[in-house]
Amino acid sequence: MVRSVIGGVGSYVPPRVVTNEDLSRLMTTSDEWIRSRSGIEERRFADEGVYCSDLALEAARNALEDASMTPSDLDLIIFATLSPDHHFPGSGCFLQAKLGIESVGCMDVRNQCTGFLYALASADAFIRSGMYRRILVVGAEVQSSALDFSDRGRDVAVLFGDGAGAVVLCPCEDGERGIIASELHADGRYAKALYMTIFDISRKPLVTPEMIEEGDFWPRMEGKVVFKHAVTRLAELVHSTTRKGGVGLGDIRYVIPHQANQRINLMVAEKVGIPKEKFLSNIQKHGNTTAASIPLLLDQAYRAGKLERGDLLLLIAFGSGFTWASTLVRW
Ligand code: UT7
Numbered sequence: 147m148v149r150s151v152i153g154g155v156g157s158y159v160p161p162r163v164v165t166n167e168d169l170s171r172l173m174t175t176s177d178e179w180i181r182s183r184s185g186i187e188e189r190r191f192a193d194e195g196v197y198c199s200d201l202a203l204e205a206a207r208n209a210l211e212d213a214s215m216t217p218s219d220l221d222l223i224i225f226a227t228l229s230p231d232h233h234f235p236g237s238g239c240f241l242q243a244k245l246g247i248e249s250v251g252c253m254d255v256r257n258q259c260t261g262f263l264y265a266l267a268s269a270d271a272f273i274r275s276g277m278y279r280r281i282l283v284v285g286a287e288v289q290s291s292a293l294d295f296s297d298r299g300r301d302v303a304v305l306f307g308d309g310a311g312a313v314v315l316c317p318c319e320d321g322e323r324g325i326i327a328s329e330l331h332a333d334g335r336y337a338k339a340l341y342m343t344i345f346d347i348s349r350k351p352l353v354t355p356e357m358i359e360e361g362d363f364w365p366r367m368e369g370k371v372v373f374k375h376a377v378t379r380l381a382e383l384v385h386s387t388t389r390k391g392g393v394g395l396g397d398i399r400y401v402i403p404h405q406a407n408q409r410i411n412l413m414v415a416e417k418v419g420i421p422k423e424k425f426l427s428n429i430q431k432h433g434n435t436t437a438a439s440i441p442l443l444l445d446q447a448y449r450a451g452k453l454e455r456g457d458l459l460l461l462i463a464f465g466s467g468f469t470w471a472s473t474l475v476r477w
Pocket of ligand 1: 174175176179180183184259300301302304340368369370372373376405406407410434436464465466
C-alpha cells in the first residue's frame with residue numbers, strides 16, 4: 147500500500163520580534179491581558195516589502211534541504227494562505243518563480259487556519275492516486291499588514307503573527323510510516339463569525355472610500371463564538387480521526403494543534419483526556435500564524451529533537467469558515 151510520508155520539513159519566521167509591550171504602545175492593551183487570554187508573549191512581523199511568498203521561499207528551501215531534494219525534483223506546489231501576495235494570481239505561482247522552476251503545477255488553498263491541513267490532505271490524495279510523487283505543501287502568512295492596531299481592532303490584532311512552514315510529501319511503500327487518516331470539515335453558516343470583506347465582489351466598484359472609513363480592510367471576529375466552536379470541533383476531531391485511523395488516544399505521541407489560543411488547546415486536552423504535555427505549542431513566541439502554524443510547530447519540534455521515527459502525531463486545526471480538519475501521521 148502506498149502512503150504519503152513527510153520527506154522533509156522546514157520553516158521560517160521574519161526576524162522582527164514584536165512584544166506585547168510593543169503593542170500596548172499602539173492600542174489600549176497590556177501584556178497581562180494578552181498573556182492571560184491567549185498565552186501569547188510575542189510574535190514576528192515581516193517588514194514592509196516582504197511578501198508571504200518570500201517567507202514561503204525560505205521555509206521551502208529548508209524543507210527541500212531536509213528532504214535532500216532540489217526545487218527541480220518537485221511535481222506540484224500547494225500553497226495555503228489567507229494573506230496572498232496579491233488578489234490573483236495565487237502565491238504558489240510567485241513561489242514557483244522564486245524557486246527558479248517552471249512548468250510544475252501550482253495551486254493556492256484559501257482555507258485560513260485549516261489551510262495547511264486541507265493542502266496536506268489534497269497532496270496526500272494526489273500521491274496515493276499516483277498522479278504526483280513529490281509535492282511541496284506550504285503554509286505562509288504576512289498578516290501584520292492587515293491588522294487594525296487601533297482600539298477598534300485590538301481583540302484581533304494582538305493574536306496574529308507572520309511566518310511560514312513547509313513539507314515535502316512523497317510516496318512510501320513500507321506500510322508503516324506516513325499519513326494514516328485525514329478529515330476535512332466546514333460549516334459556512336458561520337462564515338462571517340471570522341472574516342474580512344476587503345474583497346467584496348458584489349460592490350461596484352470593488353473598492354470605495356467608504357470601505358476605508360467603515361474599517362472593511364480589517365478582519366472581524368466574534369471571539370467567543372469562535373472559541374466555543376473551536377473547543378467542541380477540535381475535541382470531536384481527536385476522537386473521530388483516531389477512530390478512523392484505528393488507533394487509541396493513548397497511542398498518540400504528540401498532538402500538533404493549530405495555535406489560535408493556548409486556552410483553547412488546553413481545554414481540548416482536558417476534554418479528551420490527553421495529557422496537556424502532549425499538546426505541543428509555540429503560540430507564546432509566534433502568536434497565531436494561521437496556515438503556517440502547524441508546519442512551523444512541526445518543524446520546530448522536529449529540529450528540537452522531539453520527534454522519533456514511528457511517533458504517532460495528530461495534527462488538528464479549526465478556523466475561519468468555519469472549517470476544521472485533521473491529519474493522523476506516523477512520523
Ligand atoms: O485562528 C482563528 C481562530 N481564532 C480563534 O480561535 C480566537 C478565538 N477567540 C479567542 O481566542 C478569545 O475570544 C479572545 C482572546 C479573542 C478574547 O478573549 P475573551 O476572553 O473571549 O475576551 P472578550 O472578547 O470577552 O473580551 C473581554 C474584555 C472586553 O471588555 P469588556 O467588554 O469586558 O469591558 C474587551 O473589550 O476584554 C476587552 N478586550 C481587550 N482588552 C485588552 C478585547 N481585546 C482586548 C485587548 N486588550 N487586546
